[in-house]
Amino acid sequence: MPKENNNYNIQVKTNHYNFFTYTDLPRWTSYWHQIAETLALAPQTVLIIGMGDNIVGKLLTAQGVQVYTFDFDKNLHPDFEGDVANIDAVLDDKKFDVILCCQVLEHLPHNKFEIVLQQLKRHAGNVIISLPYSAMKYKVELKLPVIKTVKVNIYIHKFFRKHKFDGEHYWETGTRGHTKRSLLKSMGKFFTVTKWYVAPYNPYHVFFILRKKI
Numbered sequence: 001m002p003k004e005n006n007n008y009n010i011q012v013k014t015n016h017y018n019f020f021t022y023t024d025l026p027r028w029t030s031y032w033h034q035i036a037e038t039l040a041l042a043p044q045t046v047l048i049i050g051m052g053d054n055i056v057g058k059l060l061t062a063q064g065v066q067v068y069t070f071d072f073d074k075n076l077h078p079d080f081e082g083d084v085a086n087i088d089a090v091l092d093d094k095k096f097d098v099i100l101c102c103q104v105l106e107h108l109p110h111n112k113f114e115i116v117l118q119q120l121k122r123h124a125g126n127v128i129i130s131l132p133y134s135a136m137k138y139k140v141e142l143k144l145p146v147i148k149t150v151k152v153n154i155y156i157h158k159f160f161r162k163h164k165f166d167g168e169h170y171w172e173t174g175t176r177g178h179t180k181r182s183l184l185k186s187m188g189k190f191f192t193v194t195k196w197y198v199a200p201y202n203p204y205h206v207f208f209i210l211r212k213k214i
Contacts, residue, residue, distance in 0.1 A: 026199075026201060026202035026205075029200075029201040029202045030102070030130065030199055030202045030205045031055060031059070033130075033199050034128065034130070035059055035060060037207065037209055038060060038098055038100055038128060039060075041126050043065060043096075043097030043098040044066060045065070045066045045067075045068065045095075045096045045098075046060060046065050046067050046068070046096060046099070046100055047068045047080075047096040047098070047099045047123070048068070048069050048070065048100045049070045049071070049084055049087075049099060049104055050070075050071060050084075050103065051070070051071045051076055052076075052103075054069065054076070056102075057069055068080065070082070070087065070090070084101075084105075084108070085108055085112045085115060085116055087116070087119050087120070087123070088122065091123055095123055096123060096124045097125065098126045099120055099123060099124040099126070099127045101120065101127065101129050101130075102130040103132065103205070105129065105131060106131055106132055106168075106169045106170060106172055107168060108170060109170045109171075110170060110171045110177070110178060113183075113186055114186050114189065114190075117191070118190055120190075121190045121191065121212050121213075124212070126212070127191065127210040127212075128207065128209055129187075129207070129210065130199075130206065131173045131183070131206055131208075132169060132173060132205065132206075133174055133198060133203065133204055134172040134174045134175050161175050161176060162175060162176045162177070163175040163176075163178070180196075180206070183208075184208075187210060190210075190212070191213060192210070192211045192213055193208055193210055194211050195208075195209050196208045196209070
């Protein structure tokens with residue numbers, strides 16, 4: 001995973017991606033959204049930033065997509081190795097139909113968020129981003145006669161809480177200074193946000209589907 005400075009310290013070790021401890025059911029549902037949103041754009045080429053266990057990459061490849069990977073950790077054997085905050089220097093003039101960047105940008109200080117967005121715009125017409133969503137979450141399920149079951153998800157942002165660096169995340173969506181509204185404003189400088197949503201079965205992940213502004 002990328003790091004915030006030039007010390008090149010790996011935040012997440014390779015063995016972190018153990019199937020039984022890392023790839024739980026909520027993460028699988030997040031993978032589904034990553035794959036479904038990518039395929040909906042009908043790409044021929046996709047760059048995955050932060051390859052992790054590479055399950056998403058393998059499944060996209062199985063669907064006939066040419067997948068390339070970018071990661072900070074050379075032990076994961078990515079196609080491109082480097083710091084996402086300086087991705088221009090690594091990719092040069094390479095272009096992709098879609099860039100998939102999920103659960104990555106929170107590993108950088110927030111002041112690099114727009115720097116990364118500006119660079120991603122140069123390398124793809126469509127970008128899919130997911131970020132950790134820090135909120136109090138409540139689920140209400142009503143079973144009413146005749147009417148089908150009604151399910152309601154309620155999210156209350158932790159705007160009152162300042163996120164402290166925990167060894168991996170410098171910030172999370174919904175916390176003080178990193179509201180969804182402020183993130184959408186930053187994204188809007190470079191992209192049109194075609195939609196955003198919280199993953200229903202993994203409410204810790206919020207997705208943003210972006211299209212480059214011409």
